[in-house]
Amino acid sequence: MTERAGGLRGCACCARPQDAGHVSRRAFLAEGIAAGTALGLGVSSAAAQSDKPRRIDVHHHLAPPRWISDVVVGRKTGQRPLADWTPQRSIEDMDRGGVATSIVSVSEPSVWFGDSAAARALARECNEYGARLAADHPGRFGQFAILPLPDVEGSLREIAYAFDTLKADGICLMTSYQSKYLGDPAFAPVMDELNRRKAVVFTHPVRPDCCRNLVPDVAEPVIELATDTTRTVASILFSGTATRCPDIKFIWSHGGGTIPFLTMRLVNWANARKDLKERLPDGPVAELKKFYYDTAQAAHPYALSSLLRLVSTSQVVFGTDFPFVTAAATAQGLKDFGLSANDLAAIDHGNAAALLPRLRAG
Numbered sequence: 001m002t003e004r005a006g007g008l009r010g011c012a013c014c015a016r017p018q019d020a021g022h023v024s025r026r027a028f029l030a031e032g033i034a035a036g037t038a039l040g041l042g043v044s045s046a047a048a049q050s051d052k053p054r055r056i057d058v059h060h061h062l063a064p065p066r067w068i069s070d071v072v073v074g075r076k077t078g079q080r081p082l083a084d085w086t087p088q089r090s091i092e093d094m095d096r097g098g099v100a101t102s103i104v105s106v107s108e109p110s111v112w113f114g115d116s117a118a119a120r121a122l123a124r125e126c127n128e129y130g131a132r133l134a135a136d137h138p139g140r141f142g143q144f145a146i147l148p149l150p151d152v153e154g155s156l157r158e159i160a161y162a163f164d165t166l167k168a169d170g171i172c173l174m175t176s177y178q179s180k181y182l183g184d185p186a187f188a189p190v191m192d193e194l195n196r197r198k199a200v201v202f203t204h205p206v207r208p209d210c211c212r213n214l215v216p217d218v219a220e221p222v223i224e225l226a227t228d229t230t231r232t233v234a235s236i237l238f239s240g241t242a243t244r245c246p247d248i249k250f251i252w253s254h255g256g257g258t259i260p261f262l263t264m265r266l267v268n269w270a271n272a273r274k275d276l277k278e279r280l281p282d283g284p285v286a287e288l289k290k291f292y293y294d295t296a297q298a299a300h301p302y303a304l305s306s307l308l309r310l311v312s313t314s315q316v317v318f319g320t321d322f323p324f325v326t327a328a329a330t331a332q333g334l335k336d337f338g339l340s341a342n343d344l345a346a347i348d349h350g351n352a353a354a355l356l357p358r359l360r361a362g
Contacts, residue, residue, distance in 0.1 A: 053100040054345075056352035056359060057327060058144075058202060058251060059296040059319025060090065060102035064129035066122065067106060075113070081323040082107060087133060090322065091140060097320070097327020100349075101359065104130055105144040105172040108206040108225075112148050112177065119148035123158055131166040142358065144172035144202040147190070150180065155190050163197060169356050170200030170249075175232035179209045182232045183239030195245035200355060202251045205229045229257030233288075234266065240279030242287045249355060250291045251317060255298030260306035263288060285310075292355065294319030295347065299333030313343040317352045 063072065063085040072083045094102055106126050112119035123146050130143035145162035147155040162168040171194060173182060180186055182203070194201055205225035212220060229252055236242050236250070252259070259266075266284040270276060280287065289311050296319035298304065307316065320330045334344060353359040 053095070053098040055097065055099040055318050055327065055331065055348045056356075057094070057099045057102040057320050057322070058317045058352055059204075059253060059294045060099075060104050060322045061085070061107045061324075062087075062090070062104040062126075062130060062133060063107075064126045066125050067111070070122065071109065071111070071113075075109070077109060079107070085323050087137070091137070093320075093322055093326055093328075094140065097329075097331055098348075099318075099320075099327045101140060101142060102322070103142040103144055103169055103202070103352075103356070104133065105202055105204065106146040108174060108204055110149075110174045110177075110206070111146055112150060116148065116151040116154055119151055120154040120158070123148040123154075124161070127158070127162055127166055127168070131168070142169040142356065144168065144170045144200070146172050149173065149187065149190065150177040152186065152189055156193055159190070159193055159197070159199075163199075167358075169358060170202055170251075172202050172204060175203055175205045175228040176208050181235035183235035183237070183241040185239075188241075191241055191245050191248065195247045198247040198249070200249045200251065202253075203229065203232065204253050205232075205257065226254055226257035229253060230259050230262060233257070233259050233291075237266065237280055237284050237287055238270075238273075238276055242290075243279060243281065251319075251355075252291055252293050253319070254294070254296050254321075255303040255307045256288075256291070256293045256310075259288065260303075260310045263310055289315065291315065292317055292351070295330055295334060296321035297325055299330045299337070301337055304334075304337050313339070313346050314351060316347045317355065318348050 061082060063082040068083055068085070071077065072079050090102060090104075094100075111122040111126065127143070127145045130141075130145065134141040134143055143166070145158065145166065145168040147158050149155050159171065162171065175182065177187075182191070205228040207220040207224050208228050208231070211224050211227070214220075215223065233252060233256065263285065266288075270280055270284050291311075292315050293307055293311065294317050295304075298307065318330070318334075320327045331348070334347060339347070
């Protein structure tokens with residue numbers, strides 16, 4: 001596992017798992033993060049030229065060594081592309097696909113598996129690894145920090161550390177935790193803190209507890225990931241969280257799952273449930289239009305046709321789902337859809353640059 005992490009020789013972010021937390025913490029806090037902040041983690045002025053990479057990938061997974069060994073391998077998740085991930089492979093794919101900066105995040109099944117202390121430690125190690133990755137490759141990476149939810153107290157601590165010490169670009173949340181969705185009252189303290197910080201919150205779906213092995217010969221992610229995104233969006237809407245926390249900037253993975261297709265059902269439900277009017281005074285569509293949606297595994301006409309009837313291109317951000325999908329394939333799918341040059345530029349770069357403060361200078 002130590003060699004797997006060493007895709008870039010001499011790169012401090014690729015230190016052995018047992019060394020990473022001890023070697024890097026003070027060094028990158030004193031030097032690396034300061035350097036990354038000074039450089040803006042964005043696209044340099046030279047990159048404004050048309051022949052330079054400009055894309056910002058907001059859905060790009062990293063796999064720290066301990067997370068690979070304990071989760072992907074240890075829990076036999078079957079996510080071989082993550083087991084094989086290295087920083088070098090990310091950079092190579094970014095270069096091939098014209099991506100200047102990727103905002104990395106931990107994929108499902110996240111870091112909590114029944115032991116809150118272990119989850120806190122793994123979340124911290126993953127987040128420090130992500131910060132080291134960004135510091136070692138200025139301008140190429142940012143980070144959506146992972147939280148040890150459903151541990152609320154640990155998550156509040158990690159939010160503070162991620163933003164105040166690691167200078168993360170936002171937070172990564174799974175769509176559900178132990179069958180509780182993001183609008184659940186148990187998670188209200190976390191949502192309120194993220195709202196106070198006006199945080200960007202990137203969400204990633206999970207295979208929910210409710211729906212395992214339902215369809216023979218069809219792997220759960222094929223159907224359940226998109227569906228779990230829809231469940232949690234509905235939870236955010238009808239719990240009143242979207243109204244109570246208007247300053248959270250949500251990014252929903254995979255074009256919002258099945259939300260665009262099911263929007264009218266949400267509207268009809270809201271109209272039928274007059275008692276929910278106070279929680280959602282402007283109705284579902286008004287809130288859905290405020291959210292952001294990435295293009296990961298949605299850069300094709302079946303998803304884009306519906307999504308772009310719901311929101312304008314100003315709410316769509318470039319996402320690949322690397323290492324499961326390449327940047328080049330995602331970019332080609334968007335191009336083939338027939339978007340205008342201005343719309344492509346907004347999706348590729350402009351919308352994310354406006355959303356993420358450290359990229360605005362790019």
